[in-house]
Amino acid sequence: MTKYNPVTPQIADALRQIVGASNVILDEEKLEAYSHDETPKDQFSGMPEVIVTPTGTQQVADIMKLANAHLIPVTPRGAGSGLSGGAIPLHGGILMTINAIVADAGLFFAGYPMSLESCQIGGNIAENAGGGKAIKYGVTDRYITGMEVVTPTGDILKLGGKVVKDVSGYDLKRLYIGSEGTLGVVTSATIKLMPLPKAKTDLLVLFPDVQSAIEVVPMIVSKLGIVPTSVEFMDRLSVETSCKYLNEHLTYENCGSMLLIEVDGTTQDQVDGEAETIGDLCMENKAIEVYVADNYTTQERVWAVRRNIAEAFKLYSPHQSLEDIVVPIAQIPALMEEIAKLSAEFQISMPSYGHAGDGNLHTTLIKPPEMPLDQWYRLEDQVVRRLYAVVMALGGKLSGEHGIGIKRKDYYQEIADPREIALMRLLKKALDPNNILNPGKVFDLD
């Protein structure tokens, strides 16, 4: 294992030389704000020794060269909106904040993460972020045609470009996308934007229970041959909690769960037709009611409820585990059944919501208010372990879009194929021989 060196006054001076004195922060109080991301702070945190804010690719390269030469770990960080602890400095060292936003051009970045109001594109790429439109538009990787990346040894690579197809050599871009900042630091990206759809309609469909909603999901594509823009699932507790948080009043009498289904297209007629067909399918399959949100205001209202669920649950209970499990779409009904069993067996609330159209659910384990913290941590570990076993047995994976980071690292190393982990270690060692860049994330080296 690499023995890291501390950030000495000499190193701090060298950093000032690279990025300018005002972009080097050593003040303890300020450092504290960067010691965690959106994962629960009491479980996942780590203090950087210094924060640097480079303002160009060459500066990033110079920092990496310095760090690599002096064996100082570097953690890259975008907006810090991550949900798996990927941007938390585990071994002190340098925390390097990268600020990059997508310029507005009347088109749209179809990656569309749920955290779109706060996240940054560098973090999106590092995590290969997904979101609410993935069923139709895919996730971040589909839209990154080029990038500039700084390697752990301080080389600058320009990969891809404005070409939309390219098989000239290995697709190195894809190695960096989703590598959680462990293989390189992305400093610039060429993003393919899509024309804004000319028409869209949202359906909010109420179901009597969880299973009936979930069972409709695979039918939409397989029976109707329609690929919606979004198929979001929310169970009753998720809807209630978010509505309370937003002071919003959706009708959900008798409702056990909801699907929020969006279709978009080139004409309103086409979109209305598809929405109607989907609505009919839902009504033939136990739906209680289908509400149509065909104007911007109503659409924003229902989407706000969906987008704010995680935030609402955090307010309701800061002690929780926000999961990101993903299974083959046909297995969602079986998954939901198993989650209900786990919830009953361990007597904890496990609301589920998320991207049902992708088989990706944000099941959340909520600490019962009266339970002592140490007991909760043990229980959480037990339930998560059981949940992951269920997910793997159904052909699923631990994370659909949030990443492994530190939150899921131990479980991942236990449950994933050891040959797969061995291969990742081989790649990490080849590209980052001193294990300088974001060490201790995704998997351990030794």
Added chain:
Amino acid sequence: MTKYNPVTPQIADALRQIVGASNVILDEEKLEAYSHDETPKDQFSGMPEVIVTPTGTQQVADIMKLANAHLIPVTPRGAGSGLSGGAIPLHGGILMTINAIVADAGLFFAGYPMSLESCQIGGNIAENAGGGKAIKYGVTDRYITGMEVVTPTGDILKLGGKVVKDVSGYDLKRLYIGSEGTLGVVTSATIKLMPLPKAKTDLLVLFPDVQSAIEVVPMIVSKLGIVPTSVEFMDRLSVETSCKYLNEHLTYENCGSMLLIEVDGTTQDQVDGEAETIGDLCMENKAIEVYVADNYTTQERVWAVRRNIAEAFKLYSPHQSLEDIVVPIAQIPALMEEIAKLSAEFQISMPSYGHAGDGNLHTTLIKPPEMPLDQWYRLEDQVVRRLYAVVMALGGKLSGEHGIGIKRKDYYQEIADPREIALMRLLKKALDPNNILNPGKVFDLD
């Protein structure tokens, strides 16, 4: 550089033990058929010492273990329909044929390569094959959700699965996709199929010259906000040659080039509306005539012309260089201008056709009938070199979908960023320490 060992009678016996005697071929005459692919045989060929046909993943793993232990190179091969020499055994050794086809399930594999009648899925994955629907549906990588891959050292990895989103660890699948059989042998794949579109219409649009057709291409997405299924370009020579080959009679009086534009969707009304809008745009931008092909027979006729261009040119002149250049879409007009200049300067015919909607053109250098072969090879090298310089200057790449293989290896190594090649070498060495698997493709190791 690895010094390889020959396939001795003992090795042949060991191979027979693994795959059965009938699946080991040593007969020289049969070997010859596997010494080339669809690149010109007189320029690109290499004899295998033995052909083996494994019938399962474990057999592939056993072959790789044997080869790795005895330092014998292995070349994997699908249908041999490749266009860059990727499946040609450069150093003798074992040629391993993998037969895998996509089962028909009423859905469609939207990768849709032009060679769909002959290619195989293993080759599609190795090359990350593109095709005629990439502008809307992307290429092979978008549809591979899982795969079984045998590493050069004989380990079997099962990556991904039936999940459509997955950020659990590095995306190792994507490292193998498009690696041209140099990093692993794909023995099985989980492919996401798409619902067949309910309606489609093709437009065959005649333009007076090359530039006017090419200038319309970027407008379709940017001005109309419509993403067609296909935007294929054919210059007059390409159309004439293919029509002659097929004994087909398309109207192309006064026509300098054609666009074949397909739109698909969920209703015929929507599709007709989009087709009409595109047709109008073309007519406002110098098109001579727009023909609508809205039934299967007519659609097949026009697509057959497009699909058979490469085959037709091969018959017309076996000595040619079929290129696969790709540039940013906005740069196609500038590219076509430069190609016209090169054609004039070197006095050779350089017809162009291909996936204009992706900026990917199969410009072909045709040997003048009277030119001696040795002179042609020198000239070809000169023109290709100039063409690639133009492409790179426009922000493009050497290959959009055919790969580097051996055909483009030397040029690629000269023109690509040396840091990028260095990184690929690092990966290749990490994953294939003895350089056993498909050595000498894409780049040289030393």
